[in-house]
Amino acid sequence: MATIVQKYGGTSVGSTERILNVGRxxxxxxxxxxxVVAVVSAMAGVTDSLLKLASEVSEDPTEREMDVLLATGEQTTIALLAMAINHMGGKAVSLTGAQAGIATDGEHTRARIRNIASEKVDALLDDGHIVIIAGFQGQTADGRISTLGRGGSDLSAIAMAAAVKADRCQILTDVDGVYTCDPRVVPNARKIEEISYDEMLEMASSGSKVMQSRSVEFAKKFGVVFEVCSSLNTNPGTIVMEEKPHMEAVVIRGVSLERDQAKVRVGNVPDQPGFASRIFRAIADAGIIIDMIVQNTSEDGVTDISFTLHKNELVKAKHALAAAVEGFAAGDTRVTSEEGVAKVSVVGIGMRSHSGVAADMFTALAEAQINIKMISTSEIKTAVIVAEADVENASRVVHDAFGLGA
Amino acid sequence: MATIVQKYGGTSVGSTERILNVGRxxxxxxxxxxxVVAVVSAMAGVTDSLLKLASEVSEDPTEREMDVLLATGEQTTIALLAMAINHMGGKAVSLTGAQAGIATDGEHTRARIRNIASEKVDALLDDGHIVIIAGFQGQTADGRISTLGRGGSDLSAIAMAAAVKADRCQILTDVDGVYTCDPRVVPNARKIEEISYDEMLEMASSGSKVMQSRSVEFAKKFGVVFEVCSSLNTNPGTIVMEEKPHMEAVVIRGVSLERDQAKVRVGNVPDQPGFASRIFRAIADAGIIIDMIVQNTSEDGVTDISFTLHKNELVKAKHALAAAVEGFAAGDTRVTSEEGVAKVSVVGIGMRSHSGVAADMFTALAEAQINIKMISTSEIKTAVIVAEADVENASRVVHDAFGLGA
Structure with a gap:
């Protein structure tokens, strides 16, 4: 008898009608x-309603209490889903995160799972129950309610799958699986059958937001094989797993795009130890998350450093940089920036053993008259910054160049 | 330093604006x-919304899951109230029923409190916190969420007051206290300053629904003195306490009325052991709650037995009785019934040591040309059934007869 963990997101349980579908x-x-273990999110819209209530009583709600408040969202869903299944003649029982033994640290609103004591879940499964667990939430060592932050329900499902030694873990969502590119941009994008954790991570961090990176990292760490599939049909989805030798035969697994980026160039930086550190310390201290960092080879004792970030962070970043570069030895250090850019990445573990990926990508872009503004590579990813206006065309020509289409 | 438990009902916390008021x-x-410990209910309307959701997934929702669902109502309120108080510069912390140590039996949707382990609450109070506790809910010995049923939040507050040895327990509600009669019926009704548990119980069971009897019984059992007062002002309310010698000086504490009653008469019942038992066993087996029972002195070997009940139960009761009386030896046992009646009761511990209360009441009614259809008495109560059309006038003349008006 196989043990299966299924995770249903907020849209899948967004109404009582959909909860009945999930129950079936x-x-x-x-x-x-x-x-069967089902891990569920709050009904779509509920979390926003709760946040609105909180904003009406406090401009800066206590994080401990925010967790108590938000946890009611999933608790409502588990009760309704268990009722629905029992009404259909099944035998279901609901558990909050705390009841399911999900122990977290004390970082309210962004807690990390410490461990899962799954004895109660195991016993209920042994007794023939379907166990419905509230995702996104857990309990601290001293009995406080905690929540896991963004992507928390995926994390709950994957952690629970590890704890109960599940044979399968399914992340059911409103898409069929992970695609070679966003099908709204590249119409002939294909569903990927198998993808390695590392590829999935690079796809996620490059904007393919099927799942948050932290859940994939957790799955990788504990070797949890999971499937991303649709809650609306029973088509096979995408299996996310440790890489297998045969997976390297596919050089590029997919193309990922990320819009609304900005790039910043700090020019004429003295090519001496400490200056890069001063730049990025200033950015980090301002709480800004950056993506790509590129430093060119120096010339005449100065160099330039570029980085990308979300366009909404640009004003804050320029402000932080202005103060940081003031004291630089080379008086003509200049900060320039550009909005209206986007990132296109090709991702694939096959890249490690195949040469020419970057060349093929750049050739495809050149033939389409698309200018490359920045380049950055990792072991299994090559990313370029292009004008926002070019991003869709760039994705299509790169997707075609690597023969990813259906 | 005094310890005070305050209980706020659903109307008092019915909006975020009202929650802010309660916080202040x-x-x-x-x-x-x-x-200070504050015990709170779900925001007015929330429980009904949750019940509606449940009805949409199941006609007969699992009681265990109903408790999981309903418990989210109070959990939402405690988080919001704690946030509100913290926003005002206070130091508040919320606890669910389980976290507050409220242990119950396993009777879902109508659990009884077994005991309260108040160490956590005590420690938080010692540390200067305001402790906000979810009323109406607790936890079973094996860690399930339970709810206490109707009037549960009052019960939570009174039990918590006993556990933390509170100096005062205030039940804050939308009325100023307990009145000598319903002020909508008797305009010169007065707020009662002090009332004994027994009088409060008789008032409650006679229709003055400020509180459920079970909460008053619990308070009596554990000697918890509590005050019923308004959440909208700080006027002194009504203190409910063990009777004191001086309380007997007031013969009648109040007049209570209960509408929508029906009376049933079973005539020509053989005056032999076993027949009353057969009648009321049939009623009980049908799940019908009855109120007054009266049996007249027998004559010619037969007697008649009358009882009252809510008019909505009448059809069911007549059905149950028809089957029960079929086998009676006296073939002409007859069941008759009357709707459109109501009950008026006078309540007071002073009645024990004062004669003539019943005579005074009946005289007042007679002078107002009000016909009495049934009479029943207890040690501290005299109740009559009158026509529904007479109930308001009956209440007024009885209220005046005992000099209860302001």
Missing amino acids: RVLATQREGNR | RVLATQREGNR
Whole structure:
């Protein structure tokens, strides 16, 4: 008898009608002869309503209490889903994060899972129950309610799959799986059958927001194989797993795009130890998250350093930099910036053993008359910054160049 | 330093604006130099919304899951109230029923409190916190969420007051206190300053629904003195306490009325052991709650038995009785019934040591040309059934007869 963990997101449980659909699917999964755990999110819209209530009583709500408040969202869903399944003749029981043994640290609103004591879940499964668990939440060592932050329900599901030694973990969502590129941009994008954790991580951090990186990292760390698939049909989705030798045969797994970027260039930086540190310390101290960093080879004792970030952070970054570069020895250090840019990345573990990926990508872009503004590479990713206006065309020509289309 | 438990009902916390008001009051109570515990209900309307959701997924929702669902209502309020108080510069912390140590039996949707382990609450109070506790809910010995049923939040407050050895327990509600009669019926009704548990119980069971009897019984059992007062002003309310010698000086504490009653008469019942038992066993087996029972002195070997009940139960009761009386030896046992009646009761512990209360009541009614349809008495109560059309006038003349008006 296989143990399956299924995770249903907020849209999948967004109404009582959809909860009934989820109930039917969960029950069918059990009746196929499986032990089933369902991890669920708050109904779509509920979290926003709760945040609005909080904003009405406080401009800066206590994080401890925010967790108590938000945790009611998933608790509502688990009760309704368990009721629905019982009404259909199934035998379901709901557990909050705390009841399911999900122990976290004390960082309210962004807690990390410390461990899962799954004895209660195991016992309920052994007893023939479908176990419905509130995602996104846990309990601190001293009994406070905690929440896991963005992507928390995925994390709950993957951690629970590790704890109960699940044979399968399914992340059910409103897309069919992970695609070679966003099908709204590249119409012939294909669903990927198998993808390695590392590729999935690079796709996620490059803007393919099927899942948050932290959940994929957790799955990688604990070797949890999971499937991203649709909650609306039973088509096979995308299996995310440790890389296998045969996976390297595919050089490029997919193309990822990220819009609304800005790039900043700090020119004429003295090519001496400490200056890069001063620049990025200033950025970090301002709480700004940056993406690519590029430093060119120096010439005449000065160099220039470029980086990208979300365009909404640009004003704050320029402000922080202005103060930082003031004391630089080379008096003509200049900060320039450009908005209206986007990032296109090709990702694939096959890149490690295949040469020419970057060349092929740049050739495809050149033939389409698309100018490259920045280049950055990792072991399994090559990323370029192009004008926002070019990003869709760039994605299509790169996607075609690597033969990813259906 | 006094310890005060305050209970705020659903109307008092019915909007974020009202939660802010409650927050100000709780904080003011602490700043007067008190240790404060606030027990709160779900925001008015929230429980109904949750019940509606449940009805959409199941016609007969699992009681265990209903408790998981309903408990989110109070959990939302505690988080918001704690946020509000913290925003005002106070130091508040919320606890669910389980976190507050409220242990119950396993009777979902109508659990009884077994005991309260108040160490956590005590420690938080010692540390200068205002402790906000979710009323209406607790936890079973094996860690399930339970709810206490109707009037549960009052019960939580009174039980918590006993556990933390509170100096005062205030039940804050939308009325000023307990009145000598419903002021909508008797305009010169007065607020009662002090009332004994027994009088409060008789008033409650006679229709003055300020509080459920179970909370008053609990307070009596554990000697918790509490005050029923308004959440909208700081006027003194009504103190409910063990009777004191001076309380007997007031013969009648109040007049209580209960509408929408029906009376049933079973005539020509053989005056032999077992027949009353058969009648009321049939009623009980049908799940019908009855109020007064009267049996007249027998004549010619037969007697008649009358009882009252809510008019909505009448059809069911007649059905149950028809089957029960079929086998009676006296073939002409007859069931008759009357709707459109109501009950008026006078309540007071002084009745024990004062004669003539019943005579005074009946005289007042007679002078107003009001016909009495049934009479029933207890040690501290005299109740009559009158026509529904007479109930308001009956209440007024009885209220005046005992000099209860302001």
